[in-house]
Each structure stands twice: as structure tokens, then as C-alpha cells.
Amino acid sequence: MSKEWQIQPAVPKEILEQFPELRSLVTQLLYSRGIDSQDRVEWFLNPDYHNLYDPFLFTDMGIAVDRIWEAIENKEKILVYADYDADAVTANAVLQQTFRYLGVDVASYIPDRFAEGYGLNLEAFQKIKDQGVNLVITVDCGTNSVDVAEFCAANEIDLIITDHHEITGATPESFALINPKNPEEVYPDDQITGVGVSYKLAKALLMQAEKVIEQKQIEPEDYQPEWDKWLLDLVAIGTVADCHSLMGENRILVKFGLKVMQKTKWLGLRQLIENAGIDILKDNIDSQTIGFTIAPRINAAGRLEHADVALALLVATDFAEAITLANRLEDINRRRRDLTNRIVSEAREQAELLGDRKVLLLHSDEWAKGLVGIVAGRIADLYNKPAIVLERGDTESTGSARVGTSNFDIVECLKAVQEHLVKFGGHKQAAGLTAKTSELEALYGAILRYADAHPVESGPAVLNIDAELTENDLTLPAYEDVLLLEPYGAGNTRPIFAINNAKVEGFKAVGQTQQHLQLKIVIGDTTIDCIGFSMAYLAPRLDFGAKISVAGELMVDTWQGIKKLKMRLIDVHFEQEKEAQIVTEADKEITEAEKELQVVAQNLSNTAAEINKEIINQTNGETTSN
Numbered sequence: 001m002s003k004e005w006q007i008q009p010a011v012p013k014e015i016l017e018q019f020p021e022l023r024s025l026v027t028q029l030l031y032s033r034g035i036d037s038q039d040r041v042e043w044f045l046n047p048d049y050h051n052l053y054d055p056f057l058f059t060d061m062g063i064a065v066d067r068i069w070e071a072i073e074n075k076e077k078i079l080v081y082a083d084y085d086a087d088a089v090t091a092n093a094v095l096q097q098t099f100r101y102l103g104v105d106v107a108s109y110i111p112d113r114f115a116e117g118y119g120l121n122l123e124a125f126q127k128i129k130d131q132g133v134n135l136v137i138t139v140d141c142g143t144n145s146v147d148v149a150e151f152c153a154a155n156e157i158d159l160i161i162t163d164h165h166e167i168t169g170a171t172p173e174s175f176a177l178i179n180p181k182n183p184e185e186v187y188p189d190d191q192i193t194g195v196g197v198s199y200k201l202a203k204a205l206l207m208q209a210e211k212v213i214e215q216k217q218i219e220p221e222d223y224q225p226e227w228d229k230w231l232l233d234l235v236a237i238g239t240v241a242d243c244h245s246l247m248g249e250n251r252i253l254v255k256f257g258l259k260v261m262q263k264t265k266w267l268g269l270r271q272l273i274e275n276a277g278i279d280i281l282k283d284n285i286d287s288q289t290i291g292f293t294i295a296p297r298i299n300a301a302g303r304l305e306h307a308d309v310a311l312a313l314l315v316a317t318d319f320a321e322a323i324t325l326a327n328r329l330e331d332i333n334r335r336r337r338d339l340t341n342r343i344v345s346e347a348r349e350q351a352e353l354l355g356d357r358k359v360l361l362l363h364s365d366e367w368a369k370g371l372v373g374i375v376a377g378r379i380a381d382l383y384n385k386p387a388i389v390l391e392r393g394d395t396e397s398t399g400s401a402r403v404g405t406s407n408f409d410i411v412e413c414l415k416a417v418q419e420h421l422v423k424f425g426g427h428k429q430a431a432g433l434t435a436k437t438s439e440l441e442a443l444y445g446a447i448l449r450y451a452d453a454h455p456v457e458s459g460p461a462v463l464n465i466d467a468e469l470t471e472n473d474l475t476l477p478a479y480e481d482v483l484l485l486e487p488y489g490a491g492n493t494r495p496i497f498a499i500n501n502a503k504v505e506g507f508k509a510v511g512q513t514q515q516h517l518q519l520k521i522v523i524g525d526t527t528i529d530c531i532g533f534s535m536a537y538l539a540p541r542l543d544f545g546a547k548i549s550v551a552g553e554l555m556v557d558t559w560q561g562i563k564k565l566k567m568r569l570i571d572v573h574f575e576q577e578k579e580a581q582i583v584t585e586a587d588k589e590i591t592e593a594e595k596e597l598q599v600v601a602q603n604l605s606n607t608a609a610e611i612n613k614e615i616i617n618q619t620n621g622e623t624t625s626n
């Protein structure tokens with residue numbers, strides 16, 4: 001059924017009057033994001049590269065950079081140790097590109113997700129030691145590796161940890177620890193991600209002009225003080241992929257990163273984007289392009305094969321190599337998508353058999369460990385209840401738990417049933433676990449008993465609406481003003497608008513299987529076209545001339561050079577009485593259709609570029625793929 005709409009409180013008149021230069025719609029959006037002073041408004045609307053914090057504000061940055069220059073001078077072996085997700089892979093690439101710019105060779109080590117698991121491990125460091133490495137720089141990991149730090153200290157390896165994870169136990173005794181989440185750290189922004197921290201280290205090196213000039217053997221006038229800007233596209237990718245708040249320093253990093261991406265220096269990144277069907281110069285590249293198109297491709301390597309493939313792509317130096325690697329990654333990603341869809345549908349078959357049990361526990365020996373996290377997330381959303389999805393092995397079963405919108409504390413639950421577990425970890429909404437296969441049934445029984453004792457509440461399906469649009473807001477200039485809020489992400493989500501009491505002027509089902517809804521509505525003297533992906537099931541409830549309210553995102557459709565404002569529908573509210581009549585008979589059917597819709601919505605890469613393609617393809621009768 002449709003969701004309950006919650007509209008943000010209206011901006012108070014006295015604040016509205018402080019900003020006569022802004023469209024009131026924009027003031028409203030800023031206000032609901034907590035931005036209501038002149039300074040904050042300026043900072044937010046005009047992110048300035050020069051407002052990035054000085055990397056040397058990190059307590060250990062000075063000693064880390066000195067040590068790196070010393071290693072360069074002495075031609076010591078340097079290695080970057082990274083994790084396998086998009087944040088870590090881009091963080092690694094940032095350092096690789098920086099060292100390459102300085103003419104220094106550095107090695108890379110990324111553990112295998114399946115054989116080694118996340119983070120630093122002693123076996124890997126034994127190998128690293130045997131290779132004669134004496135300086136290791138970690139990116140996006142290492143904060144809690146007390147044992148590895150000890151090993152390094154005992155084996156004459158200097159360990160520089162750059163990370164952004166919380167310190168959960170003792171602080172490792174490393175050579176340097178650069179982590180904004182370290183409670184003792186004074187760096188002013190704790191939201192930068194693994195790639196943000198590695199960029200800070202890169203920038204700190206590059207800021208030391210004399211050293212750079214000497215190392216590169218260039219004339220002082222050839223020193224490029226802002227060369228680090230070329231790294232910002234990589235920084236934007238990792239930052240968006242890790243879903244950290246885009247309100248602080250990350251806003252500047254991502255805003256500039258997206259601009260730089262259109263001119264990227266990195267052949268492999270360019271090829272990856274083009275392989276995904278995006279025209280790097282003409283299409284709008286935004287945080288959704290990263291979230292739905294770029295990051296999943298980088299992550300796919302580590303999920304199905306090895307993250308080394310993605311890193312090799314991001315640091316590729318020749319065109320042929322970039323094409324080969326990008327094609328390979330595209331292929332891995334296609335397999336990742338197909339496999340995920342297959343696992344989701346098999347998991348749904350299992351879930352249906354579990355009826356109204358409060359928690360779902362699903363497993364199969366055919367589900368890939370690298371994908372069960374994505375599947376658990378989808379199943380939890382789909383059924384609106386906590387889901388645990390495992391790859392079942394002979395003796396142990398490993399997988400992920402997600403709680404969706406429920407308030408269930410999965411880690412507390414796992415703690416209560418840990419007698420059946422080999423290991424587990426995570427936080428309230430998401431966890432990883434390994435269970436004894438012989439005890440899966442007992443484990444599920446214990447989880448259900450825990451759930452009975454700790455009722456699961458899944459909140460009502462609420463849609464947060466940023467603002468109600470009036471006729472005056474439905475113009476291209478208004479839309480362009482709203483774009484000043486980009487890039488969107490955590491803390492600054494893409495605005496969702498409502499248009500209330502509009503009149504239906506036309507509607508039809510479109511798309512290859514008539515699955516989408518095209519809707520034309522009128523408010524006052526303004527007509528606006530809407531597109532509802534996979535919402536054609538609503539068509540039987542529409543009537544010409546009827547009053548409806550719609551909620552969705554604004555977008556611009558360019559067709560034959562003409563720009564037109566459109567709304568991408570998220571939800572529709574019908575007139576009260578009509579709704580009441582239809583609910584009873586159509587309820588079940590619609591619930592089913594909505595479940596379907598959620599799956600499709602998840603699958604749909606709704607970058608602006610792809611949405612546009614979808615619409616064009618409807619006209620051409622072609623199929624699209626995400």
C-alpha cells in the first residue's frame with residue numbers, strides 16, 4: 001500500500017526573510033538540513049576546495065610523512081595494505097597514483113575475501129616481511145590490528161595505519177596512526193572515509209614542495225601545488241560508496257571529485273564509466289552514478305574474484321590494458337548481478353515457506369559468500385523484517401544479517417544465541433556471522449525464541465517529504481536552484497517533493513512489458529509529466545479528471561535538445577473514498593505488486609542518465625539494463 005507521508009516542518013518566516021536572495025523552496029530545503037545561518041549557507045552552497053582542512057592537523061601526519069620521505073630516499077620497500085571494498089580500493093589507488101607521480105614504486109597487498117577475510121592478518125605480514133618490506137601503509141583498515149602492529153615492531157617493519165574505523169579495543173602500537181575516529185585525534189572532521197584519509201596522506205606528501213621538487217628533479221616553477229586535485233575523483237568514489245555523511249568535508253571532496261571525474265586522468269576509470277554506458281562528457285555524473293554504477297563494479301571484483309582486478313584497472317597506464325581490465329570487470333559485475341538476482345529469488349522461495357516468522361533465516365550451499373550481504377539487505381526490505389542469509393558449508397555456514405527498517409538489535413540477538421555460532425560481529429542493523437552447520441536448526445529456534453522475547457517492530461512505511469511544491473516551483477529555473485544542493489548522499493538525501501490535489505490529465509502503461517506508468521497531471525495552469533517505474537499496476541485506479549497527490553523526485557528530461565521538467569514517482573495518494581473502496585479487493589494484489597516493485601526499484605540503477613535512457617528506450621521499444 002502507499003506510504004504515510006511526513007512533510008518537513010515549514011521554514012519559519014524570520015529565517016525565510018534572512019535570505020531574500022534565495023528561492024524560498026531552496027531556503028526550505030536548507031532549513032530542513034539544519035543550515036540556517038549565512039555562514040553555513042555560503043559554505044554549503046559554494047563548497048570551496050581551499051576550505052579542506054590541513055592534513056597536518058592529524059597528530060601523526062608529520063612523523064608519517066617524514067618516514068615516507070626517508071623510505072623514498074633510502075630506496076626502502078614500501079607496501080600499501082588495503083581492504084577489498086570500493087573505499088579501500090580507491091584509497092589504495094590514491095596512494096599508488098601519488099607514489100607513481102613522485103616516481104616511486106610501491107607494492108600493494110589486498111587480502112582475499114574468501115581465504116583471508118577482512119583486514120590485516122599475520123600470515124600476510126609474514127609474507128610481506130619475507131619480501132623485505134620495511135614500510136607498510138594501511139588504508140581503510142588496521143585500526144584494531146594490535147597483533148600485527150606487535151609483529152611489525154618485532155620485525156623492523158614500520159607500520160603507518162591510515163583508517164577510519166572505530167577503535168574497539170586497545171590502540172595498536174604502530175609507527176603512526178592516522179584515524180579521525182581515534183578518540184585522541186584532534187583532526188576536526190571524523191566523517192572522512194578510508195579514501196579521504198589516504199588522500200590526506202597523499203596531499204601531505206605533495207604539499208612538501210622542496211621534497212617533491214627534489215624527488216621529481218623538476219624546476220621549482222614546475223611544481224604543481226594542486227596536483228592532488230586529480231585524485232579527487234577517486235576520493236569521491238570511496239566516500240560515496242562508504243555512505244558517510246556528505247555534510248562536512250566530504251561535501252567538498254565529493255563535489256570537486258565529481259567535477260574532476262569528467263576529465264579523469266585515470267584511463268581505467270574512464271573505461272569503466274564508458275563500459276557502463278555513460279558518456280563521461282555529456283552525461284551528468286553525480287553521486288548516484290557512483291552509488292549505482294561505479295562502486296558496485298569496483299566492489300564486484302572482491303565479491304566474486306579478487307579486488308586486485310579493480311585496483312589494476314584504476315592504476316592501468318596503457319589504453320589496451322585499461323580496456324581489457326574494464327571489460328573483465330564489466331563481466332564480473334554482470335555475473336554478480338545475475339547471481340544476486342538468482343539468489344534473491346531462491347531466498348524468496350524459502351522465505352515464503354517460513355510464513356509470518358519474525359526473523360528469516362535462509363541458507364543454501366549454492367549461495368556465494370560474497371553476495372549474501374546484498375541479498376540479506378534486499379530480503380529484509382522486501383519482507384520488512386530481519387533476515388539472515390548464509391552460504392551453507394559442510395561444517396560451517398557464513399553469511400550476513402540485516403534488519404531492514406525494524407528496530408531489532410541483531411548483535412544483541414547473536415550474542416544471546418552465540419553457543420551455536422563460531423563467530424559474529426557488526427552493529428545494530430547489520431552483522432556478519434559464522435554458524436556451525438550442524439546446529440543451523442537449533443540456531444534458528446534460538447533466534448526465534450529471542451525474537452519472541454524481544455518484539456520486533458517494523459516502523460510504518462513512512463515517506464519523508466522535503467517540501468510540497470506549488471505551481472510556481474514547477475519551473476526549470478526552480479529545478480536548477482534545487483540542484484545547488486548536490487551532491488546528495490547521507491545527511492543530504494535527494495529531495496522528495498509532494499504535489500497535492502493535482503488533476504489527472506492522462507495516463508498510460510509504457511515499457512516493454514507495460515510495467516511503467518506515464519502520468520500527466522495538472523496543478524493550476526501547469527502540466528507536469530510523471531514517470532513511475534514499475535508502477536503501471538496503479539493505472540486501473542486512475543481516472544481522467546480525478547484528484548490525486550503524488551510524491552517523487554524532480555528530474556529533467558532532455559529530448560531532441562528540449563529540456564523538460566518531470567517527476568519520477570515514488571508514491572501516489574488517491575482521493576480518500578476511492579482508496580477506501582479499492583483497498584479491500586485489491587489489497588493483496590497491490591501488496592504483491594509493491595514487493596515486486598521494491599525488487600525492481602533496487603535493481604534499477606536510477607542515475608539520471610539511465611533514467612533518461614529508459615524513457616528514450618520506451619519510445620524505441622528496446623530493453624535497458626542496469
Ligand SMILES: [Mn+2]
Pocket residue numbers: 087088140164193194195242
Ligand atoms: Mn571504509
